[in-house]
Amino acid sequence: MPVKKKKKIIGRRELIDFPALGLFDIEAKIDTGAYTSAIHCTAIREVTLPDGRPVIRFNLLDPSHPLYHQKIFEFDQFTQRDIKSSFGDVQERYVIRTQIQLFNKIIEADFSLSDRSDMKYPVLIGRAAIRKNFMVDVAHKNLSAKAKLRKQQNKKI
Template identity: 40%
Template sequence: MKHSLQIIGATDIVDLPELGWFNVPVRIDSGATTSSIHCSRVKLIKEGEQIQLQFYLDKKKGAPQESFIVDEFKETFVRNSSGKEEKRYVIKTKIKIFGKKIRTEFSLANRRKMQYPILLGRKLLKNRFLIDVSQKNLSASKLSSASKRLKSDE
């Protein structure tokens, strides 16, 4: 049986609980295969025999002011918004949207000049969401409405 798809707008607000980053503005991008997250100072480091990936999130958009080190990552080539192919690292982490936690992949990109530090792409959207570009922040609105209802019931 097919389940119904959640309507998502052109933008929203999400949490990345494993990275300690909350209320992050995101742009929905059905043209992007993989979701991407703005990072800086992305580099490989060697810890003994193991190679790890170190990166920093966008503290100007409210991210923790610390570096993150992950053991599990992959390297891929992505065509950027200019059509140019570039090497990127991809990590997996959980995103919280519409009250649900979803483990998904994010390519680590330099989005410094972009308004939104995170893009949500097709791999995350597929079989979960239907995009209504006339709407925005539906997940954030739904959670805030539910919170108001709970408080009025008390």
């Protein structure tokens, strides 16, 4: 009988890192009702390079966010999918695959590029990203950030 690995407990809100994108301690809402994760982007556009390859370009976050850095990101690996919003509307969105770090785990996850300026949190983590490694306890929040802080404090001792 295969041994099940123990899943880490995360809260309803977590601070996550996007190491490949240079973004750290971004507030994220954990939403087990959503399948695909989403990240707040602006100026999302598909561009054809001189060699004919399509790329997707966008800015992460927006000028009102304290971690906004005006960097334009470019991905040549992307898809377009129909994503149903929490309001029941279906939108065609660009989807990229990138890494997130939660606790000490680096996870490859799909993120739809979306204008989340009307939302409280710039990142939504859906169940597809967390199902293999984490369980959600809605009574808690920022468990990964608290663990990181404890680890740093223990190193100082």
